[in-house]
Amino acid sequence: MTAAGGADLPDRELAARAARGDDDAFAELVRRHERRVYNLALRMLGRPEDARDASQDAFVSCYRNLARFRGDAAFSTWLHRIAINACYDALRRRREVLGLDEAPEPPPAADHGDAVTTSVDVRRALLAVPEEFRTVLVLHDIQDLGYDEIARILQVPIGTVKSRLHRARVALGRAMAGEPPAPSGPSKGET
Amino acid sequence: MSHPRSPRAGTAREHPSDEELADFVDGALPHERRGAVAAHVASCATCTEQVALARSSVAAAAGVEEAPAPGLDPAAIVHRSRTVVPIESRRRVTWVGVAGGLAAAAIAGVFVVGVLHGSGGQSATSAQAPSTQSTSPGGGSFLAPSQGGVAPELTPGTIVSSRDFTRADVAALARSLANGSELSIVGPLNGGKQPPPAADVATATTCGQHVAGTTENPVVVIRATFQGRPAFLTGFKQPHTSNARVVVTPAGSCSILDQAMYQGSASSPGG
Numbered sequence: 064m065t066a067a068g069g070a071d072l073p074d075r076e077l078a079a080r081a082a083r084g085d086d087d088a089f090a091e092l093v094r095r096h097e098r099r100v101y102n103l104a105l106r107m108l109g110r111p112e113d114a115r116d117a118s119q120d121a122f123v124s125c126y127r128n129l130a131r132f133r134g135d136a137a138f139s140t141w142l143h144r145i146a147i148n149a150c151y152d153a154l155r156r157r158r159e160v161l162g163l164d165e166a167p168e169p170p171p172a173a174d175h176g177d178a179v180t181t182s183v184d185v186r187r188a189l190l191a192v193p194e195e196f197r198t199v200l201v202l203h204d205i206q207d208l209g210y211d212e213i214a215r216i217l218q219v220p221i222g223t224v225k226s227r228l229h230r231a232r233v234a235l236g237r238a239m240a241g242e243p244p245a246p247s248g249p250s251k252g253e254t
Numbered sequence: 255m256s257h258p259r260s261p262r263a264g265t266a267r268e269h270p271s272d273e274e275l276a277d278f279v280d281g282a283l284p285h286e287r288r289g290a291v292a293a294h295v296a297s298c299a300t301c302t303e304q305v306a307l308a309r310s311s312v313a314a315a316a317g318v319e320e321a322p323a324p325g326l327d328p329a330a331i332v333h334r335s336r337t338v339v340p341i342e343s344r345r346r347v348t349w350v351g352v353a354g355g356l357a358a359a360a361i362a363g364v365f366v367v368g369v370l371h372g373s374g375g376q377s378a379t380s381a382q383a384p385s386t387q388s389t390s391p392g393g394g395s396f397l398a399p400s401q402g403g404v405a406p407e408l409t410p411g412t413i414v415s416s417r418d419f420t421r422a423d424v425a426a427l428a429r430s431l432a433n434g435s436e437l438s439i440v441g442p443l444n445g446g447k448q449p450p451p452a453a454d455v456a457t458a459t460t461c462g463q464h465v466a467g468t469t470e471n472p473v474v475v476i477r478a479t480f481q482g483r484p485a486f487l488t489g490f491k492q493p494h495t496s497n498a499r500v501v502v503t504p505a506g507s508c509s510i511l512d513q514a515m516y517q518g519s520a521s522s523p524g525g
Contacts, residue, residue, distance in 0.1 A: 090328035098323035105321055112469050115324050119331060126335040157467050185314045204315035222273050229276040229308060236307025239314060 074138035082129035089129075093122055096139065099206065100146045106201040107150040109190045121149040136215055143208075143216045147198055154194060188238035196231035203228055269301060270294060279308045412455055415478040419487060421512055424480070424500050428516040431473065431489050431498035450477040454486065454505045461508040462488030462501035480511050 069077050069091045077095075080088035100121055104114035124145050132141055189197060202208045202216065203224075214221045237243070270278065270291045277283045278291050295301045417423065455475055462472060468490055476487040480502050490499045495517075502512040 086328070086332050089332060093326055093328040093331065094323075097326050098320070101324045101326075102320050106318070111321075113467065115326075116464060118324060119326060119334070122326065122328075122331045123335045126332060153467070156465065185318055188314075200311070200315065204312055205318050225273040225276040226271070229272040229279070229304075232276070232279065232308035232311035233304050235311040235314070236309075239310065240307070 075134050078129055078132050078134075078138050081126070082132070089126060092125075092138070096142055097122070099139075100142065103143070103146050103201060103206065104150050104153075106186070106189055106205055107147075107194070107197060108153055109186065113153055117149045117153045118146070120152065121146040124149065137212075140212060140215050143202070144218075147216065150198075151194065184239060185235075188235055191238035192231050192234040196227050196234060199224055199227040200231035200235060204232070268294070269298065275301070275304060275308065279305060279312060412450065412475045412477065414450065415476050418479045418482060419485070419502070420481065421514075424487065424502055424512050425514040425516070427476075427487065427489060428498050428500040428514040431491055431500070432496050432516040450486070450505070457506055457508070458486035458488050458501075458503050461503050461510070462486075462490065462499075464508070465501045465510055465513060466490045466499045468492070477505075483511070485511055 069080065069088050072080075072088075072091070074092065074095070077088040077092050081092060097118060101114055101118045104117040104121070105111060108114050108117060121142070125142055128145070132138065189200070192200060198217070199213060202213045203210070208216075210221045210224050213224045217224065274283065274287065274291055275295075278288075278295065283291055295305050419427075455477075458475060459472055463469060470490060470493060472488045473491050474487075474489040476489070477484075478487060479485055480487070484505050486503050486505060488501045488503070490501075492498070497515065497517050499515045500513060501510065503510060
């Protein structure tokens with residue numbers, strides 16, 4: 064391990080070292096990526112405590128599967144995929160435990176301005192967007208990932224990414240305007 | 255889009271695809287398509303509305319601020335990775351509104367205690383849990399104490415029971431907790447048994463919280479057997495509702511053996 068816990072090493076090298084049992088290398092990977100993973104989970108799940116749990120689940124899964132990371136894709140792409148799966152698991156658990164089609168989302172603390180769309184409003188509205196669409200919108204419009212990378216993360220064609228993005232945007236726009244979601248289902252009409 | 259359209263607009267009267275509208279909003283359409291799509295959007299009320307909604311969404315998303323790093327503990331993650339059963343292998347069983355279990359549980363030898371209300375509630379029969387022994391493979395909690403509300407700082411009523419719980423019993427327990435009735439069947443109690451190791455109680459609690467999707471402390475933790483296997487039954491009440499959940503785990507492990515959820519009546523007494 065180099066000085067500063069491998070801070071000067073690329074992800075791929077750190078992952079290789081972590082897979083060989085170098086926990087300092089893994090710690091550096093966690094430090095390097097936890098903010099992005101947590102923010103993804105926060106926008107997907109809404110509640111900070113759920114996002115924290117999902118982030119931990121994602122890194123646990125990452126650690127357990129380091130030996131399977133061959134470096135074919137960027138480490139961040141691979142980790143995003145794991146994190147999204149952790150979020151889907153968390154959302155599924157909510158539904159299973161509550162026995163509902165769609166678990167009720169606790170609204171973040173409201174702080175309405177008269178004519179101002181606050182960040183809280185957006186976060187609340189985001190939870191009304193179907194999960195598959197929400198994922199793409201968070202990755203593209205909030206985390207600024209490109210279509211190519213999103214397609215690699217989700218392992219779907221770029222056309223599907225764009226289609227889901229448009230649907231997500233319309234759904235978010237409707238939710239922010241207080242309109243009911245459109246009747247079409249999550250995978251209808253995808254390319 | 256919910257209205258009929260061709261996959262790719264050939265004339266101004268045909269709706270552009272969702273894919274094209276995404277590119278249109280981003281200003282990323284190929285030059286040769288830009289004019290036709292713009293002309294269609296300008297003349298189509300539906301597409302005009304969708305583009306306006308999408309643009310408002312893009313503007314709003316751009317204003318979402320990034321939250322600071324959560325400060326995860328890599329050592330705790332490594333420890334958990336090495337000691338806890340992967341979540342993918344957990345078996346989950348969810349019952350909602352299960353009826354009939356209560357009667358099955360009310361058999362000879364049943365011991366009745368007052369239901370525990372609220373976090374940290376204590377039963378007259380609760381056993382404190384000194385950390386005298388730990389036989390759990392993971393050695394206890396897999397989350398670092400620094401992890402706020404998720405970490406088990408509990409000392410809820412920990413009950414040692416001689417009952418071999420069935421799935422019906424688990425459902426009955428959830429119903430009793432949900433209804434907030436005076437009776438909660440968890441017996442027969444065995445006060446003479448060694449209290450469970452605190453680490454095992456902590457593990458059961460943390461796993462229960464994870465499955466239940468809550469950071470609330472359990473209202474009751476029962477050390478008993480489930481279908482002949484040593485287990486913990488961890489009971490949670492959802493704040494401000496009458497919903498209750500019971501999660502069953504083996505000692506020292508997060509492998510979910512069973513769980514039950516019961517939606518109680520809103521008028522039932524709370525804590």
